[in-house]
Amino acid sequence: MLKKGQTSAAYLFLAPFLITIGIFFFYAFARAIYYSLTDFNLFNTPKLIGIKPYVDVLSDPSFRRALSNSLVFAVITTTLQTIGALLMAVALNNKIRGMAFFRSAWYMPSITSSVVITLIFLWLFQRRGVANYAITQWQTYLPYTLTLLGVLIAAQVAQVLWERARGLPAGWFDPALAVISLLIALAVTATLSWTGVLSVRDVAPYDFQYFSDRWISIGGARLLSIPMLVIIIQNTFTTIPTLMLFFLAGLQNIPGALYEAADIDGATPMQKLMNVTVPMLRPVTFYVITVGLIGTMKMFDQVAVIGSAAPQDTLITLAYYVYINTFKAGAAPVNLAAAAAIVLAAIILVMVFLQRRFISSEAV
Amino acid sequence: MTTTLAEVRKNAADLDRWLARRRWARAGWLYAFMLVMSIFFLGPFLMGLLSSMKDNPNEYPPRLIIPQLTPQYIGRAYNLGVQGAGSGWNGGLEPGRTVTFDVSVRSPADAPQGPPTTALFPYQPTSLVAIARQAQATEYATVRTVETGQVGEVRSYRITVDYPALTAQQGEVIAARLATPDENVNAKLPGGQIVAVTLDTPAAQDKQYSLNATQAVELVKAGDKYYLRGPVFERTPLQIDVQRGQSITASTLPPSDRQNFGRSFAYRNITPGVLGYTFNNYRRAFSETTSPQTGRSLFFSWVLNTFLYAFLRVSAAIVFCSLAGYALARMDFPGKNLIFIVGVLFVQMVPDQVNLVSNYVLLQDLGLLNIWGLWFNGLVAAGGVFLMKQFFEGMPKELEESAAIDGAGPLMTFFRVMLPQAGPALIALAITQFQGAWNDFFWPLVILRQNTDYLLTVGLVNFRQLYGGQGDYGLILAGAVLSAIPVIVIFVIFQRYFVDTGSDSAVKG
Structure with missing residues (x-):
């Protein structure tokens, strides 16, 4: 084909895309930078006032809170969801029957909207909600659980030692012996409970108020609020399935020969995970972390849904800070909102840049 | 000591069995x-x-076995619906009907032995729309309690709710709604015709000024006159109180609320029908957002809006994203890399909040703070362009080359040759865009200003603001479940594509 004809055709094909991002992205981006240097409040004619809005924003305690909340949230959530997704993917990467069913079932949290899931979590984490009920039950049945675990471990150790004495190569986590240990543990617990040695503990209903002004502090600095912790749990829960698929795709590309070689060298499952799987998954991990950081820094939906149900300081993020300042009643400090938005964009871009610059994405 | 071959074989077989057992475990x-x-x-x-x-x-404690899902209670709810309104599904209370409800009370020897106190109580729903005060069953129906038997300490009582018709006239019974009154009371017939209503008994004339416009009523048509038979109630709320020392051991339906140390039982509706019993919260999501004037349910509008928006987004993506993706994948032109890096990758990194002010002001100036503005705002999704680019890059070049030899221009090649080949990618694109539109929250929250324009996500947040404070989570959960259904259905049908799109972009990205 003629190259000249192709150029005009290509731009014709791209026209709707370029026009849309031109108006709603680049023009908007430029205007945001402009507004962030003016005294705009939605109703007046903007007048340039230099970097004053940035200075104001940086000295706004609410902005500082939002910045710290966003960073803490992004770092913790990205870490948790990356590790969680990797472990889930390793578990799912077994060729057993019915794997497709589990893969679909686990994917469910990823397809429903953040609004729906946040509403369900708000309900689960009420003062007298399902989460607190589960904790109460756990405390009530603690004697049973501890007995079960204790007997299980004791039985497993005894059996492994015995098998080894017979010259068989039993590992500490030998699955067949663990089944027998579990049966023994169940039988012992049932007997003890039947004879009345074990009984439930009488505990008061656990009624922790999650959506209140409580903080985890380090050295007096308020680091992470409890409502934010609930959102971290919720976000990890919803993101793990998506990220898990990325890891699964990566896992299926690892040559089986590597694991066979590791088997010949007598590597334990843990060693295989750390020395074969993790290094081979490096490109995927890199991608997952990038996506995770961008996504978590932008977190908005959950905060907006919870809204007034939790004290604002505990949940405010940069994205939410921009939103509430843009739509504040009366003369809204839109210039501050724009400045905060630019700061947020800059943080994300710097994060991605640093990651690209200093962390190798190549598999080793 | 020597080991024979047989022994070696036996040991090897033992070890194999030992290992096989481990695999199973x-x-x-x-x-x-x-x-x-x-x-x-x-x-x-x-x-x-x-x-x-x-x-x-x-x-609290939360139970997993709930009466609303047990056949026994569903059957009774159906039965009570038939008694109250002749409809086992919708339930309600109509004039001229009698409903019986049984309750058993335990009165130990040292406790009072009297019957329980029973009464209907008023219920006015909270709502997102202005609802005029509705007529209450308690003002029209009478309750009486009769002892029906005794076994040991437990006495059973039959509670009869009797709602006499307000007119003695016989004739065709018509369901209607009251309309704005002038010198007499008016009603709007199902056909839309407004007629004057005759109040021919003192009982009916008594209620003349307490009935609001839009109240659902039953009329009797006799001759060419319409007589008021009485308002139709959506529910019959009943309260039963026993005295100190007594306790309620059983009732036809389980109570909605127990208060006063189990001595006061409230039944929000003793004529529920199946829908009003098992799916009460779902019905409320629609009925409590229905404006009586227009008869339109806000929740239903939100569902329609969300479908419309999802449809618009998907259509735009199929055309524009594949065009742009194809150009970036297969055509050669100056600025291609720049467009890809800045227009596709960079755009996805920058948070939406940066464009918030400008886009809001722009759409406001254009008078587009509605679903169309929302559509233009995200007309061509950068993520969709990326997906299509990846797909077209993987297609064989021969197709286009043969098309070019046949003298087809770029547009012809694209629409006649490439796009028909892109089926699976288009399905994946459509699904991701549908899901994205259905779950979209930030831009709808910013752009949609009228509550009739809302999408489900934004509407649900309104539910939370209105009902969450009172802890009325039934409605919030029902709304959440309803709004999740379409995506879950799509997911179940097209699972394969969800899983594929996810992993594809990971390997290549």
């Missing part, structure tokens, strides 16, 4: 683990789904 543990994780990932949804059927989703 390992698979067993794996399945157990998978099951536990499935409960973890699906548990919150299942709990939400089950609890959305409860009268009180906040009950």
